[in-house]
Amino acid sequence: MQEACSGNPDKIKIGGVKMSPELVQINLFRKSSPDLFWTGLFRQMAEDRINLTFFTQAAVNAGFLCNFCVLSSDFHRVENLLQQEDDKNQQVRIIAPVGTITIFPHHHSFTLLGCVIGILGRARIPVHAVCTSLSSVAINADYVLLDQALKELRKVMTLPVNHAPFRADLDSIRPNSYPLG
Amino acid sequence: MSETAAVYWESIIRIYGFKELKRLSLFSIVHPFERAGYWGEQIQSMDEGSFDLVFVQGLCRESAQLCIIFEEKFCNSCRLKIEKAVESEANTSCTFNFPVEVVVFHGPHFQDRYGIANAAFDVLQKAGLPVLASGCSGTSMYIVLPENAARPAIESLGQKFVVP
Numbered sequence: 001m002q003e004a005c006s007g008n009p010d011k012i013k014i015g016g017v018k019m020s021p022e023l024v025q026i027n028l029f030r031k032s033s034p035d036l037f038w039t040g041l042f043r044q045m046a047e048d049r050i051n052l053t054f055f056t057q058a059a060v061n062a063g064f065l066c067n068f069c070v071l072s073s074d075f076h077r078v079e080n081l082l083q084q085e086d087d088k089n090q091q092v093r094i095i096a097p098v099g100t101i102t103i104f105p106h107h108h109s110f111t112l113l114g115c116v117i118g119i120l121g122r123a124r125i126p127v128h129a130v131c132t133s134l135s136s137v138a139i140n141a142d143y144v145l146l147d148q149a150l151k152e153l154r155k156v157m158t159l160p161v162n163h164a165p166f167r168a169d170l171d172s173i174r175p176n177s178y179p180l181g
Numbered sequence: 182m183s184e185t186a187a188v189y190w191e192s193i194i195r196i197y198g199f200k201e202l203k204r205l206s207l208f209s210i211v212h213p214f215e216r217a218g219y220w221g222e223q224i225q226s227m228d229e230g231s232f233d234l235v236f237v238q239g240l241c242r243e244s245a246q247l248c249i250i251f252e253e254k255f256c257n258s259c260r261l262k263i264e265k266a267v268e269s270e271a272n273t274s275c276t277f278n279f280p281v282e283v284v285v286f287h288g289p290h291f292q293d294r295y296g297i298a299n300a301a302f303d304v305l306q307k308a309g310l311p312v313l314a315s316g317c318s319g320t321s322m323y324i325v326l327p328e329n330a331a332r333p334a335i336e337s338l339g340q341k342f343v344v345p
Contacts, residue, residue: 036306046296056236058314067238114225121218130237133321
């Protein structure tokens with residue numbers, strides 16, 4: 001697999017790729033803060049029925065950092081919540097629009113993961129965030145560059161011949177179609 | 182072809198199960214944003230190991246944080262490679278934490294449903310459990326905790342998450 005990234009014609013076989021709709025990535029950083037400092041914001045987002053499509057957090061530089069994504073259509077409500085917080089100790093960075101490319105399966109392989117990050121880096125496609133899950137790796141890049149990112153990835157990866165469309169045609173999202181407790 | 186995003190709320194959230202991982206290594210590397218390609222190559226060179234969780238997050242316009250969590254058996258070889266790779270880089274720092282524990286769980290349509298992360302972090306915060314790192318994408322949640330904290334975390338998460 002490693003050779004596929006360094007020019008060998010043998011490409012990495014993967015099961016599939018999915019591309020998200022337009023998202024907004026929000027990066028929050030707070031120095032000298034307790035961990036989980038964002039829980040107040042997340043509580044309000046849950047009350048407002050706003051889904052997080054992506055989330056990472058860790059301690060860094062004597063503070064805590066978290067990155068999360070929401071659908072572009074939900075962003076104005078998140079922006080309102082952030083403005084209400086008006087926390088001077090909190091640095092907020094908004095990246096919009098972004099999209100998530102999900103590649104599966106990763107087989108917990110450093111080779112595949114490194115190849116993905118490396119090829120996008122060499123192609124100068126900014127990777128705003130990455131997170132692995134049980135079987136897939138999700139990569140956030142500028143939404144307008146998603147097709148270019150996929151083109152770069154396809155130079156080293158082979159997809160199944162009968163692959164489904166990369167962008168799901170979402171039937172509908174109906175928050176009230178199920179009982180809400 | 183169309184897909185349906187299932188959006189619903191449960192007072193007790195059904196999951197497929199908890200997994201508890203122990204004696205893991207957590208590396209955090211802060212590097213210039215434009216060095217992502219270099220770090221991709223370094224990750225690729227650790228091909229003798231395998232990861233449990235990897236994430237990258239944007240710290241500011243200029244820098245990013247790369248977190249890598251893997252098993253103890255890969256620690257020596259991977260640690261040497263990472264520390265060597267950090268040494269040759271400008272404006273790059275690395276911290277290492279061992280042992281850490283991870284709680285992993287996943288559930289139906291987690292990628293489309295609101296309130297999942299809130300439910301998890303709310304109970305962990307109320308229980309006073311320190312969370313070192315987390316990564317949630319797709320339908321999975323990974324929560325990284327200090328040694329001996331995974332079991333109490335699962336007990337706390339049991340207030341909100343259930344395996345039917």
